[in-house]
Amino acid sequence: MGGDQGPAVTVHGVAEAARSLPGSCFLLHGDEAALKLELAKVAGLADRVEIRHTDKVVAMDEKPATAMRRGKGSSMWNAVEAVKSGEAMAAISCGNTGALMAISKLILRMCVEVDRPPLVVSWPGSRGYTTMLDAGANIDCSAQQLVEFAIMGEAFHRAAHGVARPTVGLLNVGSEDMKGHEEVRLAHTILKSGQFDLDYRGFVEGDDLSQNTVDVAVIDGFTGNIMLKAAEGTARYVGAELRAALTSSLITKVGALIARKGLLAFREKLNPPPAAPLLGLNGVVVKSHGGATAHHFADAIRMAADLARSDFAAEVERNMTRLTAAVGDHGLPADEEPS
Amino acid sequence: MGGDQGPAVTVHGVAEAARSLPGSCFLLHGDEAALKLELAKVAGLADRVEIRHTDKVVAMDEKPATAMRRGKGSSMWNAVEAVKSGEAMAAISCGNTGALMAISKLILRMCVEVDRPPLVVSWPGSRGYTTMLDAGANIDCSAQQLVEFAIMGEAFHRAAHGVARPTVGLLNVGSEDMKGHEEVRLAHTILKSGQFDLDYRGFVEGDDLSQNTVDVAVIDGFTGNIMLKAAEGTARYVGAELRAALTSSLITKVGALIARKGLLAFREKLNPPPAAPLLGLNGVVVKSHGGATAHHFADAIRMAADLARSDFAAEVERNMTRLTAAVGDHGLPADEEPS
Numbered sequence: 001m002g003g004d005q006g007p008a009v010t011v012h013g014v015a016e017a018a019r020s021l022p023g024s025c026f027l028l029h030g031d032e033a034a035l036k037l038e039l040a041k042v043a044g045l046a047d048r049v050e051i052r053h054t055d056k057v058v059a060m061d062e063k064p065a066t067a068m069r070r071g072k073g074s075s076m077w078n079a080v081e082a083v084k085s086g087e088a089m090a091a092i093s094c095g096n097t098g099a100l101m102a103i104s105k106l107i108l109r110m111c112v113e114v115d116r117p118p119l120v121v122s123w124p125g126s127r128g129y130t131t132m133l134d135a136g137a138n139i140d141c142s143a144q145q146l147v148e149f150a151i152m153g154e155a156f157h158r159a160a161h162g163v164a165r166p167t168v169g170l171l172n173v174g175s176e177d178m179k180g181h182e183e184v185r186l187a188h189t190i191l192k193s194g195q196f197d198l199d200y201r202g203f204v205e206g207d208d209l210s211q212n213t214v215d216v217a218v219i220d221g222f223t224g225n226i227m228l229k230a231a232e233g234t235a236r237y238v239g240a241e242l243r244a245a246l247t248s249s250l251i252t253k254v255g256a257l258i259a260r261k262g263l264l265a266f267r268e269k270l271n272p273p274p275a276a277p278l279l280g281l282n283g284v285v286v287k288s289h290g291g292a293t294a295h296h297f298a299d300a301i302r303m304a305a306d307l308a309r310s311d312f313a314a315e316v317e318r319n320m321t322r323l324t325a326a327v328g329d330h331g332l333p334a335d336e337e338p339s
Numbered sequence: 340m341g342g343d344q345g346p347a348v349t350v351h352g353v354a355e356a357a358r359s360l361p362g363s364c365f366l367l368h369g370d371e372a373a374l375k376l377e378l379a380k381v382a383g384l385a386d387r388v389e390i391r392h393t394d395k396v397v398a399m400d401e402k403p404a405t406a407m408r409r410g411k412g413s414s415m416w417n418a419v420e421a422v423k424s425g426e427a428m429a430a431i432s433c434g435n436t437g438a439l440m441a442i443s444k445l446i447l448r449m450c451v452e453v454d455r456p457p458l459v460v461s462w463p464g465s466r467g468y469t470t471m472l473d474a475g476a477n478i479d480c481s482a483q484q485l486v487e488f489a490i491m492g493e494a495f496h497r498a499a500h501g502v503a504r505p506t507v508g509l510l511n512v513g514s515e516d517m518k519g520h521e522e523v524r525l526a527h528t529i530l531k532s533g534q535f536d537l538d539y540r541g542f543v544e545g546d547d548l549s550q551n552t553v554d555v556a557v558i559d560g561f562t563g564n565i566m567l568k569a570a571e572g573t574a575r576y577v578g579a580e581l582r583a584a585l586t587s588s589l590i591t592k593v594g595a596l597i598a599r600k601g602l603l604a605f606r607e608k609l610n611p612p613p614a615a616p617l618l619g620l621n622g623v624v625v626k627s628h629g630g631a632t633a634h635h636f637a638d639a640i641r642m643a644a645d646l647a648r649s650d651f652a653a654e655v656e657r658n659m660t661r662l663t664a665a666v667g668d669h670g671l672p673a674d675e676e677p678s
Binding site: 136140171172180205209222234236239240241247261 | 465547561562570572577590
């Protein structure tokens with residue numbers, strides 16, 4: 001049923017994704033009449049789409065706890081349930097993020113120690129995107145959880161960006177072994193032990209993100225959230241100042257008008273992709289932005305398809321098994337139950 | 340003896356500052372011959388300057404520990420020593436930051452619980468600057484230390500920016516009371532108790548920095564460092580992309596040339612002031628950037644003069660006394676010795 005703009009976005013997004021994913025079929029969960037109305041506008045999609053009617057919708061402003069209690073039978077719930085039952089290979093939503101996380105966790109269960117799926121961000125930089133996680137779902141992160149982020153982020157980056165062997169770094173205040181607090185140093189020790197099947201490059205710093213020094217950058221959710229918002233704020237501020245500077249006089253306005261094509265390309269480049277996976281679940285769920293366009297939603301579907309067709313789950317499981325072994329070696333509480 | 344560019348910068352910086360600070364006198368510590376050579380180029384300064392000769396200099400790449408052990412008698416050491424003895428009201432340096440911190444701490448001692456003076460950053464935004472601390476000196480910060488940063492940052496912002504009653508916020512992942520980890524929540528409880536003479540506004544988020552929502556934003560040094568570098572990296576990336584976009588074709592180049600004045604004003608606006616105080620010491624020490632120009636160094640001198648002439652020390656002491664009282668109320672370890 002879509003996010004802020006409803007099923008128009010999702011149905012047209014499905015139409016775009018269907019063209020680039022031959023053989024794929026789609027279950028559309030939601031109000032049959034509304035969905036049929038949109039489907040009628042798109043040629044040749046009807047035979048690849050099945051509508052699963054429900055008139056129950058999780059509102060964009062619904063609290064996650066409420067969505068968990070009362071969300072059963074909603075379009076979001078049914079989409080995730082279809083992944084659980086094996087009928088669908090992935091669920092894609094541009095609805096309420098907190099509700100999607102809560103419902104996904106309830107239905108699919110976490111396969112890792114973290115309490116909530118880490119927020120994954122594609123950080124734009126001079127050489128592409130760096131996958132950054134956690135951007136805010138888990139505030140206090142143990143060393144073990146940071147290693148889990150590294151494992152999941154690496155497998156995700158390979159699946160989503162087609163990089164055969166993504167490089168991984170731990171965000172810290174410097175590159176020497178003794179830098180940072182205890183958890184980040186312990187995670188560093190575990191990761192550099194060489195027990196994992198991943199290309200760990202050690203500590204990286206905040207400015208390595210926009211230089212894409214590594215493909216995957218790992219951080220606790222507290223720092224990740226504040227850092228991401230500070231950088232987004234900076235980018236917005238820079239953009240606003242630039243606009244002010246270029247409209248400060250008739251002369252600069254003329255210049256900006258002439259350079260318009262370059263300035264538009266510049267703005268386009270700064271927009272991060274609006275799709276993000278919910279990692280750590282027993283199943284593929286991808287979140288598209290609430291204000292996503294049909295094109296954005298198609299991108300989210302392609303990301304979900306990439307993940308579902310990849311060896312993501314097996315790769316994560318292999319490294320998680322190694323982590324369980326490593327945990328004993330480094331004196332971590334190995335007998336703790338995953339929450 | 341200056342930073343990367345030697346005494347030319349410092350002497351000409353003193354000349355500029357002397358014009359805006361009537362009645363002020365300056366002790367110049369360093370090589371007498373080199374300093375005299377520069378002084379001869381500036382008219383009317385000689386009678387307000389006294390040279391304190393030393394041929395010993397702390398190198399820009401010297402380790403802080405080495406500077407502490409072998410720095411005695413160097414120009415940096417003598418400048419800080421003059422503050423201790425009461426001969427100078429403040430010390431200003433654009434030399435080695437780590438060495439200046441270590442030497443200042445050794446000679447002047449800390450007046451607060453934190454181990455090292457917090458790094459203070461002026462974060463540029465749409466309505467001026469937000470004073471952000473700690474940007475990386477103290478990695479693990481207790482609730483008490485976060486409150487100390489708030490106290491020092493508030494008094495500094497008033498002295499340096501002439502704001503009668505600066506507003507203070509704690510950086511967190513959201514604005515509700517239950518957000519964030521234990522230390523930040525406890526610091527919030529202490530600050531909002533109303534026991535302090537400061538205008539505490541509660542939790543703020545990363546994007547509040549470039550919106551200047553509060554005058555002073557407090558954070559632990561781990562998050563502060565990574566956040567600052569991520570934002571600096573983003574600003575550099577945005578600048579590079581803008582340059583690339585504006586030179587991508589002859590047309591955009593012509594536009595950029597016409598809009599040049601606006602673009603230069605834009606670039607100027609993004610540069611943060613290159614002076615920062617070392618707070619928490621028993622005495623005023625201001626650090627100017629290693630690559631500072633004479634104008635930057637003059638700014639650092641003016642900041643030092645503002646701090647020295649203000650009630651900074653008394654204001655901090657008053658609130659610190661209240662903190663000691665509050666610490667008991669909130670079950671913090673009150674008997675711990677300041678390190």
